[in-house]
Amino acid sequence: MSVHVVILAAGQGSRMKSSLPKVLHTLAGKPLLHHVIDSATALDANGLHIVVGHGAELVRNSLATTPVHWALQEQQLGTGHAVAQAMAEVPDDVSVLILYGDVPLIATQTLKALLADVDTTTLALLTVALDNPTGYGRIVRNAAGLVERIVEQKDASEAEQRIKEINTGIMAVSSNKLKQWLPRLSNTNAQGEYYLTDIIAMAVSEGMAVKVTQPRCEEEVMGVNNRQQLAHLERWFQKCQAERLMAEGATIIDPARLDIRGEVSVGRDVFIDVNAVFSGKVQLGNGVTIGPNCVITDTSIGDGTEIKACSVIEGAILGSNTSIGPFARIRPGTHVHDEAKIGNFVETKKSVIGKGSKISHLSYVGDAELGVDVNIGAGTITCNYDGVNKFNTVIGDK
Ligand code: UD1
Ligand code: CA
Numbered sequence: 001m002s003v004h005v006v007i008l009a010a011g012q013g014s015r016m017k018s019s020l021p022k023v024l025h026t027l028a029g030k031p032l033l034h035h036v037i038d039s040a041t042a043l044d045a046n047g048l049h050i051v052v053g054h055g056a057e058l059v060r061n062s063l064a065t066t067p068v069h070w071a072l073q074e075q076q077l078g079t080g081h082a083v084a085q086a087m088a089e090v091p092d093d094v095s096v097l098i099l100y101g102d103v104p105l106i107a108t109q110t111l112k113a114l115l116a117d118v119d120t121t122t123l124a125l126l127t128v129a130l131d132n133p134t135g136y137g138r139i140v141r142n143a144a145g146l147v148e149r150i151v152e153q154k155d156a157s158e159a160e161q162r163i164k165e166i167n168t169g170i171m172a173v174s175s176n177k178l179k180q181w182l183p184r185l186s187n188t189n190a191q192g193e194y195y196l197t198d199i200i201a202m203a204v205s206e207g208m209a210v211k212v213t214q215p216r217c218e219e220e221v222m223g224v225n226n227r228q229q230l231a232h233l234e235r236w237f238q239k240c241q242a243e244r245l246m247a248e249g250a251t252i253i254d255p256a257r258l259d260i261r262g263e264v265s266v267g268r269d270v271f272i273d274v275n276a277v278f279s280g281k282v283q284l285g286n287g288v289t290i291g292p293n294c295v296i297t298d299t300s301i302g303d304g305t306e307i308k309a310c311s312v313i314e315g316a317i318l319g320s321n322t323s324i325g326p327f328a329r330i331r332p333g334t335h336v337h338d339e340a341k342i343g344n345f346v347e348t349k350k351s352v353i354g355k356g357s358k359i360s361h362l363s364y365v366g367d368a369e370l371g372v373d374v375n376i377g378a379g380t381i382t383c384n385y386d387g388v389n390k391f392n393t394v395i396g397d398k
Contacts, residue, residue, distance in 0.1 A: 050068050097114070138151050
């Protein structure tokens with residue numbers, strides 16, 4: 001069956017105490033909702049539906065280029081009501097995967113496992129056992145251990161509140177069934193809401209099977225309701241990324257003081273000192289050394305190059321065995337060839353620094369082309385701007 005993904009993102013997120021809609025707060029430099037969309041996109045789904053409400057305009061604008069069916073839920077009357085808003089655009093005879101815009105780290109692998117279970121006779125549910133299940137919907141099973149229904153915290157009896165297995169909210173279900181069940185939901189419950197979770201009991205009463213899948217870890221299904229939870233997931237995600245780089249052969253002095261807001265690839269024997277921030281696409285070749293407090297964005301760094309402390313580098317190509325910093329500012333369009341050296345308090349922009357050339361101290365080199373083995377003395381500036389046009393400075397070899 002083909003798959004349509006419905007992402008719920010209408011809630012206000014009042015506990016964030018923010019004027020920004022919750023799903024636009026960032027984790028690793030990317031909005032929460034975009035993390036969910038990226039995981040969903042990796043499934044090759046046939047349609048992506050996003051239910052928005054609070055801050056709908058801002059959320060839509062953040063995704064102007066992604067093909068999405070938007071559904072507006074003007075009043076937040078519950079998760080069942082939210083899904084219902086998207087159903088007009090969801091075709092018959094497909095599987096519907098329901099995700100939350102504020103549960104950013106769900107893994108594609110887990111979603112694939114869930115989708116492997118769903119069909120016209122089986123509903124697939126993602127659950128997890130928590131030491132402290134307070135606040136979540138509980139999975140109620142019968143004497144044979146089969147799932148019977150979900151009860152929300154506020155509607156649960158004392159015995160039900162002792163159940164540790166909780167509803168993550170993520171599930172996959174046939175669109176035909178959803179279209180029958182959603183209009184039958186009622187809001188006569190403790191919160192006066194149309195609960196999506198009530199469809200479980202409906203499925204069971206029709207003799208459908210409910211199959212349960214678990215994520216590989218709790219963080220995958222953790223929601224962000226406040227800034228403490230956001231910080232917790234940020235650190236967890238960063239730790240996972242640090243572990244991946246170490247597994248690929250990088251030494252990281254302190255995995256808790258590394259931040260990757262994009263994609264970083266590493267060769268062997270890369271050494272990363274504390275407080276590195278990488279953004280966008282960064283490639284580090286074999287034997288690259290990154291000193292403390294460096295900020296590196298969209299840059300590729302060749303084998304054996306050393307970036308010394310407190311350097312800021314963006315949009316650059318650095319060759320092999322170059323030396324940059326300390327306190328260097330390398331701006332977009334800089335291409336440093338092999339064995340060149342850029343020292344302290346040097347700013348470069350849109351410039352080619354030839355092989356073996358040196359700019360060791362206190363200089364601005366912009367819109368320049370330096371040949372090989374050029375030596376630029378302290379306090380040198382290249383610039384040629386008449387107020388309208390910029391002209392290149394060309395310096396020959398040696
Ligand atoms: C829901 C589940 C609960 C589960 C928990 C997991 C129901 C009734 N309860 O609880 O079983 O353990 O998630 O976190 O489904 N949303 C809308 N429109 C609405 C209501 C919610 O878009 O009218 C969105 C929210 O923005 C959020 C998600 O749905 O992304 C979940 O809403 P939330 O209020 O956090 O769900 P809970 O009631 O906590
Ligand atoms: Ca929640």
